[in-house]
Amino acid sequence: MKKALMNAEILTGHSWQDELALLIEDGQIAGICREAECPADYECENLDGRRLVPGFIDTQVNGGGGILLNEAKSLADIATIAAAHRKYGTTAMLPTLITDSWETMERVAGLIREAIATGMPGILGLHFEGPYLNAARKGVHEEVHIRTVDDRFVDLVTAGDLGKVLVTLAPEKVPTTIIRELSEKGVHVSAGHSTASFDEMQAAIAAGLTGVTHLYNAMPPMESREPGLIGAALTCSDCYCGFINDGYHVHPATLKVAIAAKGLDRMMLVTDAMSTIDTQATRLMLGNREITLKDGRLTTKDGTLAGSALDMTSAVRNAVTLLDLPLEEAIQMATAVPAEFLGLSRSHGLIARGYRADIVCLNQKFQVEKSWIAGQ
Structure with missing residues (x-):
């Protein structure tokens, strides 16, 4: 028509x-x-x-509509997550699997494989956030499931049937040979939940790493004599940085510094949204832990941030109100920038x-x- x-x-x-x-x-x-x-x-x-x-493109969506991706059992569950975020302008996403067992990884990969094969609206592929992380910066990721990368994972994510694949890993915990292999086979590799040094990040970037997951969160701060992961991210012109712009995860002034250093064309909005999006729920379970929503923040009982209650429309709006950006530039960070990061700049992210x-x-x-x- x-x-x-x-x-x-x-x-x-x-x-x-x-x-x-x-x-x-x-x-x-x-x-x-x-x-x-x-x-x-x-x-x-x-x-x-x-x-x-x-349409907005979100590379980090843990859940929505009452469904957490880790708990998804059917294609209908994947569709529910996509539909929940579509109400807030997200027309393309990477559902994101939080660190879990191999069995859960295989099950969710199977659902995404089917979603891609059937052309489910809004699903671009799959984001594995872990389990190849540094336990010292695990956040709410369950330490029992954090482990060493192996060949079966490489085979899973490079098979070519999961659409766009993004893997968040700790560069200091994964050999650069594997980072290079993943990158050369079309997987997008991002650093997160990591204590990587500046030199370790530089080596990972040279091997093909192109992203940083929720910049500033779950990583050491940049210091005068140890720039670390953040310093490497801000000084590498080819590295894209996702950030959670909900006013809780990162102070607006800190984000302004990153934008000034990187430029808008390498900074992308993500939601890191949990299952509460498009529901009235104020509680959810992540494994055996209860997560509570209060005053816009999702936290564990000890106050640890656990994903977000952010939708992409609000993330864009916050870029205007909190970061003092023109609306056009705020939208760019939710559209053209993630499209370029995922290699979709000729098909997504612009009206042309x-x-x-x-x-x-x-x-x-x-x-x-x-x-x-x-x-x-």
């Missing part, structure tokens, strides 16, 4: 355009033209002056001819009113 979205402000690149029609055909953006020149065979939809932006029609319609209060994934 051919569809024309009209009477909207359209974010094209870094600027807003009006009096244009956005043309969608066969799941792609067929073009952008003046409204008066809209082809007669397109079905027109009047958006009453609302805004159209690229030939790009996938993953689009979000926002009202003037920056609330999601409608979304399209591949034009649907």
Whole structure:
């Protein structure tokens, strides 16, 4: 079906355009033209002056709609997570598996494999956050499941049937030969839950590591004579940094420093969202531990942060209100930047001819009113 979205402000690149029609055909953006020149065979939809932006891309989603990925048992559970975040503008995501047993890793990989094979809307692949981490910076990851990487894991993530695969690991705990092998076989490797030194990070980056998971969290602070993981991340021009912009995980001033050092084109918003998204729940279980939501924070009984209650619309909004960024730049960190990180910069993250029609319609209060994934 051919569809024309009209009477909207359209974010094209870094600027807003009006009096244009956005043309969608066969799941792609067929073009952008003046409204008066809209082809007669397109079905027109009047958006009453609302805004159209690229669909948000979230590379770290632990759960949503009452489902934690670690507990997912069916394709319906995966669909529930995707649907919960779609309400907040996320049209593409990497469901994220928190450190767990091999059996759980295989089960969840099987579900994502099926989701990819059937073309489930919104699912790009799978993010393994662990279990190859440093127990000294484990956060809420269960230490009993933190272990050494082995060949069966490499075989699992390089088989080519899981879509886009992201692996968060501690570079000091994984040989650079494995990092190189993963990278060369198309896996995106990110550093997190780590005490890696500056030199260890440099070696991992040279081997193919391209990301840092929730910058500043679960890693030592940068010091004057030991820049460490953070220093390596901020000084490497090719390294992308995800960050949780909920006002709790990182102070806004600290994030402003990182943005000033890296530039917007290497900083990407992530939610690290747990299962409470799109529910009224104030409690969830992570393994045998109870996680409580209070005043916007998810914590264990001892006060340890456990993921977030953040959605991507709020993350973008916070980039404007907490980080003093223009809306266009805030949106870039939720769209074009993660698309580039995942190697999707020619198909996702922009409203432009030939790009996938993953689009979000926002009202003037920056609330999601409608979304399209591949034009649907």
